[in-house]
Amino acid sequence: xxxxxxxxxxxxxxxxxxxxxxxxxxxxxxxxxxxxxxxxxxxxxxxxxxxxxxxxxxxxxxxxxxxxxxxxxxxxxxxxxxxxxxxxxxxxxxxxxxxxxxxxxxxxxxxxxxxxxxxxxxx
Numbered sequence: 099x100x101x102x103x104x105x106x107x108x109x110x111x112x113x114x115x116x117x118x119x120x121x122x123x124x125x126x127x128x129x130x131x132x133x134x135x136x137x138x139x140x141x142x143x144x145x146x147x148x149x150x151x152x153x154x155x156x157x158x159x160x161x162x163x164x165x166x167x168x169x170x171x172x173x174x175x176x177x178x179x180x181x182x183x184x185x186x187x188x189x190x191x192x193x194x195x196x197x198x199x200x201x202x203x204x205x206x207x208x209x210x211x212x213x214x215x216x217x218x219x220x221x
Contacts, residue, residue, distance in 0.1 A: 103137065106156050111135070122202065141194050144202065164193055180220075187218040 103109065115133060117124040120143040128136040129146050138145055139159075145151075166181055196214060199205045215221040 103158055106158055141190070141197055144198060164188075183220055184215070184218075187220065188214070 104111065104114070115127070117127055117133075117136070120137060120139045122144070124133075124136045124138065125144050125146060127133045128138075128149070137159075138149070140151075166185075168177065168181075192214065196210045199210045200207050212221070
């Protein structure tokens, strides 16, 4: 939990440790009891099964929503149709699984994407 979250939510901590921003070091510190509060990201962190998810009712963190960006000179009706098919199939859980496979398991992003496309009969 950084200075911004402490100020926004008026939190007082005995000590604030700088870890790896929602990564495996942060998760391990939380699981081992070395920290009692940690900021994790539902789309890209391994959330411990006994963790308590707090509602960010003050909007400190934006939602983990993937957004497609296409250069205007590369955009075509065929590409739009393909992206619409992918968007219709992908869920937050699948997005999270793919993100963790790339970040934590060091899988090749192209392989992860191809597996998703094949599993959903998009290729």
